[in-house]
Amino acid sequence: QVQLVESGGGLVQAGGSLRLSCVGSGFTFSQYAMSWYRQAPGKEREVVAVMPIAGGSTTYADSVKGRFTISRDDAKNTVYLQMNSLKSEDTAVYSCNALMIIIEGSSHRKYDYWGQGTQVTVSS
Secondary structure, eight states, X not given: OOEEEEEOOEEEETTXXXXXXXXXXXXXXGGXXXXXXXEOXXXXXXXXXXXXXXXXXXXXXXXXXXXXXXXXXXXXXXXXXXXXXXXXXXXXXXXXXXXEEEEETTEEEEEEEEOOOEEEEEEO
């Protein structure tokens, strides 16, 4: 059974920091690109940070560049999101995603898993 379990959310004052964790199980973690997404009330879900499998380059949403850092520890099946200099507009439910796409000739198979999310609230 595939599971992604996030933790580390909470209430923090503007300017503060939080570190989110997401532990995966039931799949070969190291073979999946791992991402963090967030969804604020009344807004669409947006990608925050993406970490490919080993050797790939991380990417960040413009709104979090220089403040957030994504990292992964494949030995622990865990992806992290270090969030510094938090702003009120960072308030959202943060979810992790595991994605693997296998290309087979002209077709492909997609394996796409989501966690339940963790609430981050930044007070101004």
